[in-house]
Amino acid sequence: MRKIYVIGIGAGDPDHLTLQAAKAIGRTNVFFLIDKGEAKQSLVDLRERIIRAYSHPHKRIVEGRDPDRDRTPADYTGTIADWRHRRSQVFEELISEHLREDEIGAFLVWGDPSLYDSTIAILDEILERGEATFEYEVIPGISSVSALAAKHRVGLNRVGQPFQITTGRRLAEGWPEGVDDVVVMLDAQQAFTAHPEAEIYWGAYVSTEDELLASGRVADVAEEIVKTRAEARERHGWIMDTYLLRRRPTTDD
Template sequence: MRKISVVGIGAGDPDHLTLQAAKTIGRTDVFFLLDKGETKAGLINVRERIIRAYSKPRKRIIEGRDPDRDRNPADYTGTVADWRHRRSLVLEELITENLKDGEIGAILVWGDPALYDSTIAILEEILDRGAVEFEFEVIPGISSVSALAAKHRIGLNRVGQPFQITTGRRLAEGWPDGVDDVVVMLDAQQAFTKHPEAEIYWGAYVSTEDELLASGPVAEVADEIVKTRTEARERHGWIMDTYLLRRP
């Protein structure tokens, strides 16, 4: 039986790799990497550096092209479902052609595979089709949310209080009920600007060489964050940012 490990590698710092992840990488025969294009070549480079540092000499690295998708579609759910399906077809072909019976494959995932990542769902879709069989395991990693809190030296929750993790798309529809602390990911709309009464703890490219951090009342730092974010996206061609919004 083929086996695949979905390995969380942290938010960008190679030192985020856990001992469990390092051991898993060390016994992997085939690594599957999905290339997102030249503008995100740095994402591939970090994975390759980790593989070189911890893998066995005779490992194989197989790259496939990650399908493009509309980042601002009218039908967001349908567009994501279609993208995941096309992604699953690419990965299924790579596994079928390159992972032999008895071998171990690995997919290195930014942050933690359980938090706003599609790899687990894609592998389940491949298995449901039944064209190829394998077992898979999930190795947790340090998420961008954990890294953000550490960089700002804050706790995500206040004493006895809940917090919620959501997306910029959902925050744009309104502040979630029942919580005063909201962690926001995937915010292309910069929805935090609609909440000047809140405190914000913001970070982009957290734990990488390009890390950017800002914090303070939204009313005072929103313009600075929007400007910094726009310039960074133009410079790198992409951006990954996360923030905590905290109401008084």
């Protein structure tokens, strides 16, 4: 049966690739790359460099176009569900047309496939339709969250305390209950600015040559982060940033 690897390739540094991931890349016959448009060509370029470095000379690379979606929808959940469905059709077409019996295909996933990535859910949807058959294996990678903590030399949790990973959209609705340490991803609206007394550890393009870092009390560094973020997004056409937001514990450790 055909097999697919879902390979986490880390947060941007090619050295983040694990030995398990490198070996899987070396066994792969067909690599599926999803084109997200000219502005994000650097994401495809990194994947191609990794493929050249670790794959065998007879590998094949095929590309599919990522479906467009509304970035500011009124119905966020419904919009994402529709986009994932259309994306699954692109994936299924690539697999059906380019992956032969007894071959191995691979999707190279930025960061870790289990954290705010849709590849696993999309492959499950394809299998549920029953038109394409394959088995798949997930290979973990270094997430932007772990890379951010390493860059700032901080732990994600404090002694005996939980932390939560959430999105900027959810943080804008209010600080999560029961935690004082919140890791925030996908924050286009800079929701951290509503918490001036918290400490922030922020990073964009973490572990790439374009890496940007800032930290401090939100009241002191928010303006700098907002300005830096806007300039970077204008320069690159896209931005991926993550931050740890930490407030004084509401109870003793």
